[in-house]
Amino acid sequence: MEQKQTINFGAGPAKLPQSVMLQAQKELLNYNGTGISILEMSHRSSDFLKVINKTEGLLRELLNIPNNYKVVFLQGGGSGQFSAVPLNLIGLKEDRCADYLVTGVWSAKAAKEAEKYGKVNVVHPKLDSYTKIPEPSSWTLNPSASYVYYCCNETVHGVEYNFVPETKGVVLVSDMSSNFLSRPVDVSKFGLIFAGAQKNAGCAGVTVVIVREDLLGHTLKECPIVLDYKVQAEMNSMYNTPPCFSIYIMGLVLDWVKNNGGIAAMEKLSKLKSSMIYNIINSSNGFYVCPVETTCQSRMNVTLRLGKREGDDALEKEFLDGASKRGMISLKGHRAVGGIRVSLYNAVTLEETEALASYMKEFLKEHQ
C-alpha cells in the first residue's frame, strides 16, 4: 500500500519503489543484525561483499549479461562516463577517433568531452532541434572508428531509440542512464553500456558500467585510475571505496524488479503508462503537443507543450500549479526546453499515471 500522497514525476533523482524505501528504513540503523548501518560499514567487510555481489548477480540475471562482460560500479555519474568512455576506449584503434550520434544534450555533452581525447565524428548532419533520430541511411560511419556512441534515451527532450544502431562491426557504446531496466537488452550487441542509477536503478552516487572483457586494457595513460575499467573490474569495483549505500539501494531495487516480473514486466508497464499519456496528447486536437517525432517518443520521459507548438507559458504555469495542488510534482520541463516533462520510470505506478491522465483530461475540458 502506497503511503505517500505526493506523486513524483521527476526526471532524476526520481521515485523509488515504496517497498525499497521501507526496507532501507527498516535496516538503516542495524543492517542484517550487525548492529551497525550500511552507512557505517567497511566496504571490505564480508557483509558488504555480500551486498555488492548480490547487486551484481541480480543485474547479470535480470539483463542476461553474458560471462565475457564485466560489471563495475563507479562514481562520477553519467558525466564521469562521458570522460571514461573515450579515456578507456578511444585508444582501441590507432586513429584514436570515435563516431557519435548527437540527438540531445546528453550525447552532445559526451561528444564534446570526447574531443579532449581524440577525433570525434558526428555521423549525421547537425539537428536544428532535438526532436528526432536522423535516418540511419543518412549516417556516415567511419569504419576505422574505435567505437560508435549514442544515448539510448535523451532525458531532457524525451527522444528514445527503439532500435539498436548497426555499426558494421565497430564497437557500440550506449548511455542507457534513463531507460536502463525498462526493457530487455541484448547485451552481446554492445561493447559497453553505462547507466547512472538515479532514474530506474536506485539513487544517485553510483553508475553501472557493463563492458566486454576484450575491450579492457587500451586505456590512455592520462586516464584517472578510478575511471580505469580494467583496474576497477579486476578489483571488484573496489580500487577505492565504492559508493556503498547507493550499491545497496540498487540491490533492493533489483530485488523489486525481480519480484515484480523482471524486465519484461517493466517494459509492458512502461508501454501502458506512456501510451496512456501519448493517447491524451494525440486526441487533444493540438491542445497538448509532443514535439518529438512519433517513432522515437520516449516511454520514460514524455515531453509536451500546451496551447501551441512553442508552448503558452501562462497556460503551462497554470497546468503545473493545478498539478501541484493535486500532489503531482516535478512536471516542469528541463530549463533548456521548457514545457512539461512527465517522467514515467519503473517505480511510477499505473494508478499514479492514471491520476495524471485524468487531470490532463480535466484541464483540457476546462480550457478548450
Ligand code: PMP
Ligand atoms: N546521461 C543521461 C541520459 C542523463 O539523463 C543524465 C542526467 N540526467 C546524465 C547522462 C548525466 O548524469 P549525471 O548527472 O549523473 O552526471
